[in-house]
Amino acid sequence: MDLLEYQAKELFNEMGIPVLPSQRIDHPKDLKGLKIPYPVVLKSQVYTGGRGKAGGIRFVANTIDAVAAAQAIFNLPIVGQYPEVLLAEAKYESDRELYLAIAISQSTRRPVLLGSQVGGIDLESVIQQMQQVVVDQEFSLFYARRLALKMGLTGQLIESVSQLLEKMYRLFVQNDLDLVEINPLAVSPAGELMALDGKIIVNDAALGRHADLAALQPKTIGHQNRVTIAASSGLHLLELEGVIATLCSGMGLALATLDLVTAAGGKVANLLNVGDESQFNALASSLPERVAQGLELMLQGRGIKAVLINVLTNTISCRQIATVVANYVERRAYGHSVPPMVVRLVGKELEQAREILAAVDVPLVQSLDEAIAQVVLLSQSRT
Amino acid sequence: MNFTTDSKVLIQGITEPIGATYAPLMQAYGTQIVAGISPGYGGEKHQGIPVFDMVEQALFQVGMVDTTVIFVPPYSVLDAALEAIAAGIRQIILMTEGVPPLDMVRLIRKAESTETLVVGPNSAGVIVPGEILLGTHPTDFYMPGSVGLISRSGTLTHEVALELTRAGFGQSIAVGVGGDRVVGSSFQQWLQILEEDDKTEVIVLLGGVGGDGEEVAARYIAEAIDKPVIAYIAGRNAPKEFLGYTEAIAGFQLSNTRIGDADSKIAAFIQAQVPVADRPSQIPALVKQALQTSAIA
Numbered sequence: 001m002d003l004l005e006y007q008a009k010e011l012f013n014e015m016g017i018p019v020l021p022s023q024r025i026d027h028p029k030d031l032k033g034l035k036i037p038y039p040v041v042l043k044s045q046v047y048t049g050g051r052g053k054a055g056g057i058r059f060v061a062n063t064i065d066a067v068a069a070a071q072a073i074f075n076l077p078i079v080g081q082y083p084e085v086l087l088a089e090a091k092y093e094s095d096r097e098l099y100l101a102i103a104i105s106q107s108t109r110r111p112v113l114l115g116s117q118v119g120g121i122d123l124e125s126v127i128q129q130m131q132q133v134v135v136d137q138e139f140s141l142f143y144a145r146r147l148a149l150k151m152g153l154t155g156q157l158i159e160s161v162s163q164l165l166e167k168m169y170r171l172f173v174q175n176d177l178d179l180v181e182i183n184p185l186a187v188s189p190a191g192e193l194m195a196l197d198g199k200i201i202v203n204d205a206a207l208g209r210h211a212d213l214a215a216l217q218p219k220t221i222g223h224q225n226r227v228t229i230a231a232s233s234g235l236h237l238l239e240l241e242g243v244i245a246t247l248c249s250g251m252g253l254a255l256a257t258l259d260l261v262t263a264a265g266g267k268v269a270n271l272l273n274v275g276d277e278s279q280f281n282a283l284a285s286s287l288p289e290r291v292a293q294g295l296e297l298m299l300q301g302r303g304i305k306a307v308l309i310n311v312l313t314n315t316i317s318c319r320q321i322a323t324v325v326a327n328y329v330e331r332r333a334y335g336h337s338v339p340p341m342v343v344r345l346v347g348k349e350l351e352q353a354r355e356i357l358a359a360v361d362v363p364l365v366q367s368l369d370e371a372i373a374q375v376v377l378l379s380q381s382r383t
Numbered sequence: 384m385n386f387t388t389d390s391k392v393l394i395q396g397i398t399e400p401i402g403a404t405y406a407p408l409m410q411a412y413g414t415q416i417v418a419g420i421s422p423g424y425g426g427e428k429h430q431g432i433p434v435f436d437m438v439e440q441a442l443f444q445v446g447m448v449d450t451t452v453i454f455v456p457p458y459s460v461l462d463a464a465l466e467a468i469a470a471g472i473r474q475i476i477l478m479t480e481g482v483p484p485l486d487m488v489r490l491i492r493k494a495e496s497t498e499t500l501v502v503g504p505n506s507a508g509v510i511v512p513g514e515i516l517l518g519t520h521p522t523d524f525y526m527p528g529s530v531g532l533i534s535r536s537g538t539l540t541h542e543v544a545l546e547l548t549r550a551g552f553g554q555s556i557a558v559g560v561g562g563d564r565v566v567g568s569s570f571q572q573w574l575q576i577l578e579e580d581d582k583t584e585v586i587v588l589l590g591g592v593g594g595d596g597e598e599v600a601a602r603y604i605a606e607a608i609d610k611p612v613i614a615y616i617a618g619r620n621a622p623k624e625f626l627g628y629t630e631a632i633a634g635f636q637l638s639n640t641r642i643g644d645a646d647s648k649i650a651a652f653i654q655a656q657v658p659v660a661d662r663p664s665q666i667p668a669l670v671k672q673a674l675q676t677s678a679i680a
């Protein structure tokens with residue numbers, strides 16, 4: 001889960017990482033009670049990058065300007081996102097700007113400290129100068145000094161940047177973060193450090209043990225969309241721009257199926273992973289229910305011309321999955337038309353499954369390649 | 384590595400629904416499950432398997448075990464694995480999905496210092512067809528043979544095993560290294576294990592998008608693996624959100640190039656002269672080719 005800049009900075013502040021005096025603005029009229037002296041910076045609080053270039057960050061010198069700028073920013077979408085909150089922050093004169101981050105490297109399976117002499121919005125130059133240090137055992141300050149030296153820092157900055165990294169590391173570990181990033185980290189002419197912008201990504205799997213962070217999750221506004229409904233049922237729905245609704249058991253199988261449909265000239269409308277039987281958070285016996293929920297969700301999508309169901313089972317029989325599909329087709333057939341389906345099942349009680357599906361005119365295919373060929377053909381033959 | 388019919392196996396979390404479902408299936412396949420662990424259930428029996436409150440109590444009764452298969456909730460996985468290591472167990476298989484990455488970092492440090500093999504989390508486990516099942520693989524899909532399978536994804540492993548079995552190519556061992564972001568054993572570790580395994584003649588590696596494990600594995604194959612390897616990468620058409628921001632930053636940093644998408648992984652395997660299958664059904668043909676070529680050489 002991503003945090004907004006002001007939320008990240010609240011965590012920085014609690015950890016003793018220097019941030020500028022700032023104030024959260026929920027409405028342009030809040031600016032009348034602004035406690036920070038002008039000039040200030042108003043920043044759109046959205047989850048995407050590129051705010052500066054989009055016009056979501058503005059300098060203002062007085063209340064009249066500030067209210068006008070705030071109104072503009074509240075009405076400015078950035079990659080389709082409107083801010084619910086702005087951050088008003090003091091202006092800062094920096095001498096130079098650095099980049100610092102901590103993430104987990106998947107190949108070394110350790111936290112890595114990342115640092116670049118060049119901070120700021122030009123990611124290409126940040127990356128070209130990027131240095132890294134793997135924290136292979138318990139963290140100690142020398143890892144941070146090692147990074148500072150690799151970055152080419154000298155003098156007082158070695159110690160001050162290392163100490164800041166130690167605080168970032170503590171924040172990272174205490175809160176189960178996937179990423180903590182300060183970019184830019186300003187260095188004043190006097191050598192003082194200031195986190196001008198910050199990004200924090202909290203690990204979703206760990207949210208359950210951080211109630212304070214979980215509470216920062218964005219509240220869904222209005223009615224839920226299919227993706228959020230899918231997520232709350234423990235299903236994973238990916239919306240694409242095609243015509244074949246696709247349901248699979250397991251993410252690897254789902255991605256392979258997406259590739260196969262695409263390679264065969266088909267276009268996937270949505271890819272739903274209902275999970276397999278060995279998910280800890282869902283009972284094995286609930287797989288048929290997940291398939292039933294999945295069918296309902298998938299077929300709410302618009303413009304669907306064909307449906308592919310690709311499920312491998314172990315303890316659950318194919319008969320149970322086929323029954324769910326047949327029930328769905330029968331129920332839907334009264335009101336609406338059901339797009340043609342291809343069901344690919346492998347597991348136990350396949351013959352019973354075939355009979356159940358035949359009764360509702362749905363073919364059961366065992367070979368994945370054949371199922372893909374059939375569903376692509378169906379999706380193209382309907383105009 | 385010791386995964387044979389003689390291996391003695393412990394199940395931690397045997398009273399959890401998923402542990403209770405799979406323990407008897409493993410037993411039916413011939414796996415010697417000597418005890419289960421579930422705090423508060425000590426003294427009971429589960430499907431005939433004696434249950435203990437702690438690992439050390441079980442080992443006192445049944446003697447040393449080779450492997451523990453762990454089915455406890457995500458936030459208890461680190462503790463259960465540390466308990467097993469403290470009791471002297473050196474092969475650990477983590478089935479549970481969604482273990483926080485920093486818990487895995489702690490566990491991996493401990494595992495490395497004690498030379499413990501950790502498989503998973505979010506893994507289908509290990510199967511040596513015809514001998515032992517340590518996980519959730521559907522055994523009907525597998526048969527004994529000489530193809531070693533290493534994979535990040537459970538159902539994709541089953542899919543490929545099924546293709547191989549139907550084409551008459553049995554498997555020496557299949558391992559799900561795990562689908563979570565941080566997993567206990569790497570592709571390289573398993574490539575090395577299969578390189579040394581007498582029964583394995585050809586290795587099939589099933590990758591996905593995100594992370595840089597496949598790229599690192601490709602370089603490792605070129606340097607250190609003599610047996611033929613075939614790769615398949617799922618997710619060529621996966622949208623970019625499957626590659627996290629942190630991967631993008633760290634990936635750029637590691638090699639100054641894009642890392643984590645299917646194209647970069649496929650390019651890495653091609654550079655290492657590893658054939659990459661376009662689709663699961665193509666894998667048996669590539670296996671056949673590899674076996675013929677290595678027979679001539």
